[in-house]
Amino acid sequence: MQIITASQALMPEGWQSDVEIRIAADGRIAEVGPMTTRAAHHLDMLLPAPLNLHSHAFQRAIAGLTEARGPDPADTFWTWRQQMYRFLDRLDADQVEAITAMVFMEMLEAGYGAVAEFHYLHHAAQGQPHDDPAEMSARIIAAAQIAGIGLTLLPVLYQWGGCDRRVLAGGQRRFGTDPDSFARLHAGATRHLRDHGHADDRLGVAPHSLRAVDAEGLDAALALCPESPVHMHLAEQVAEVEEVMAHHGARPVTWLLDTHDVDARWCLIHCTQMTPQETARLAATGAVAGLCPITESNLGDGIFDGVRYLGANGRAGIGSDSNVHIALFDELRTLEYSQRLRDRSRAALATPTAPTGRRLFEMALAGGAQAGGRDAGRIEAGAWADLLGIATDNAWLCDRHGDAALDTAIFGGHGQACISDVWSAGRHVVQEGRHIHRDAIRARFRAAMTALEATV
Numbered sequence: 097m098q099i100i101t102a103s104q105a106l107m108p109e110g111w112q113s114d115v116e117i118r119i120a121a122d123g124r125i126a127e128v129g130p131m132t133t134r135a136a137h138h139l140d141m142l143l144p145a146p147l148n149l150h151s152h153a154f155q156r157a158i159a160g161l162t163e164a165r166g167p168d169p170a171d172t173f174w175t176w177r178q179q180m181y182r183f184l185d186r187l188d189a190d191q192v193e194a195i196t197a198m199v200f201m202e203m204l205e206a207g208y209g210a211v212a213e214f215h216y217l218h219h220a221a222q223g224q225p226h227d228d229p230a231e232m233s234a235r236i237i238a239a240a241q242i243a244g245i246g247l248t249l250l251p252v253l254y255q256w257g258g259c260d261r262r263v264l265a266g267g268q269r270r271f272g273t274d275p276d277s278f279a280r281l282h283a284g285a286t287r288h289l290r291d292h293g294h295a296d297d298r299l300g301v302a303p304h305s306l307r308a309v310d311a312e313g314l315d316a317a318l319a320l321c322p323e324s325p326v327h328m329h330l331a332e333q334v335a336e337v338e339e340v341m342a343h344h345g346a347r348p349v350t351w352l353l354d355t356h357d358v359d360a361r362w363c364l365i366h367c368t369q370m371t372p373q374e375t376a377r378l379a380a381t382g383a384v385a386g387l388c389p390i391t392e393s394n395l396g397d398g399i400f401d402g403v404r405y406l407g408a409n410g411r412a413g414i415g416s417d418s419n420v421h422i423a424l425f426d427e428l429r430t431l432e433y434s435q436r437l438r439d440r441s442r443a444a445l446a447t448p449t450a451p452t453g454r455r456l457f458e459m460a461l462a463g464g465a466q467a468g469g470r471d472a473g474r475i476e477a478g479a480w481a482d483l484l485g486i487a488t489d490n491a492w493l494c495d496r497h498g499d500a501a502l503d504t505a506i507f508g509g510h511g512q513a514c515i516s517d518v519w520s521a522g523r524h525v526v527q528e529g530r531h532i533h534r535d536a537i538r539a540r541f542r543a544a545m546t547a548l549e550a551t552v
């Protein structure tokens with residue numbers, strides 16, 4: 097039994113002072129009550145740690161390498177695609193595991209308590225299947241074990257290079273499965289997770305997008321795990337909307353909502369290209385919109401209509417997607433600032449009862465837990481102990497309390513430096529602002545990157 101005390105904590109009923117939390121050996125919160133005496137682990141401020149609902153861990157390897165312009169000024173994806181495929185021709189399973197462990201460690205240090213990994217790098221270079229088709233899933237699970245992060249593994253079905261069912265080419269061949277080979281891969285990932293995962297880990301399924309998956313493939317993926325989380329990229333870019341319109345006769349969000357029973361087990365990633373009517377329809381489904389504001393900014397995807405969507409009580413969470421910069425507080429700030437810039441407004445996503453910071457943080461907690469199928473996101477007996485400790489005794493937070501401290505952490509720009517502790521299902525993996533295995537994980541990542549960059 098671990099005992100934690102905190103001077104202030106964000107509880108389901110709001111901010112509370114002088115709280116004591118007992119974490120059972122199984123990683124769940126056993127008891128929450130008033131502090132009697134300060135525990136050895138005493139925190140200035142305690143928050144639930146949100147789940148990062150969208151990540152492609154291996155893309156961390158190309159962070160910073162995709163900011164140049166190609167020969168055709170209209171082709172703004174040129175460097176991104178070029179670098180991605182260069183790395184994809186080289187990356188081996190050991191390097192993927194090393195990169196993923198680094199990414200998962202960085203997520204914990206950024207304040208996330210768990211991650212949903214949208215995993216589509218299934219095969220070896222040139223698309224050669226591994227002897228065990230779920231080998232790469234096993235590597236993701238191993239990386240989560242090394243970092244100690246709670247994992248919702250989302251193996252991805254990726255059939256085609258576009259709505260016209262063109263075959264996968266180049267680096268994309270490492271992603272490809274058909275519904276039958278994907279069913280075998282998914283069964284293998286299920287076994288690996290059962291045998292080697294944490295008790296709190298979960299498995300879902302991810303039909304990649306309406307461009308990469310046909311209607312039959314989508315239904316086959318849905319049938320594989322009828323109770324589990326379903327994640328899909330949807331309505332990220334204008335070109336994708338046009339392609340889906342041409343082949344399905346409707347915009348992506350409209351087509352999906354018209355043809356499928358989208359409900360609370362769905363998480364739709366990006367949704368930056370929705371009409372006002374689609375925004376209201378999606379909000380009414382109970383599904384989670386998976387927002388990745390830093391990556392969406394980096395890729396120039398467009399701005400999610402958060403004002404309309406949250407105003408209609410839509411559910412949303414936060415993902416780090418390409419992992420170009422892993423920073424929970426920066427994601428929340430980027431989302432809010434995108435709304436202010438578009439609307440020339442202030443406090444765009446605040447409500448009369450919750451200032452911007454708490455509104456966004458509580459959104460990320462509830463949306464992340466739902467999207468990950470994870471019983472977490474709240475400081476309450478029975479939930480997994482995903483917890484985030486913040487030091488307020490410093491020049492950035494100046495001993496502020498409650499909403500003012502949270503708004504300062506998010507908008508003051510130094511929130512991440514104030515993170516002192518993180519627990520993932522009771523695993524106390526960040527202590528005094530550092531991951532407990534930081535040096536070893538970084539050294540292995542650096543060695544993998546050095547070997548990789550020597551070959552590209």
Ligand code: ZN
Nearest residue numbers: 152329365417
């Ligand atoms: Zn993505």
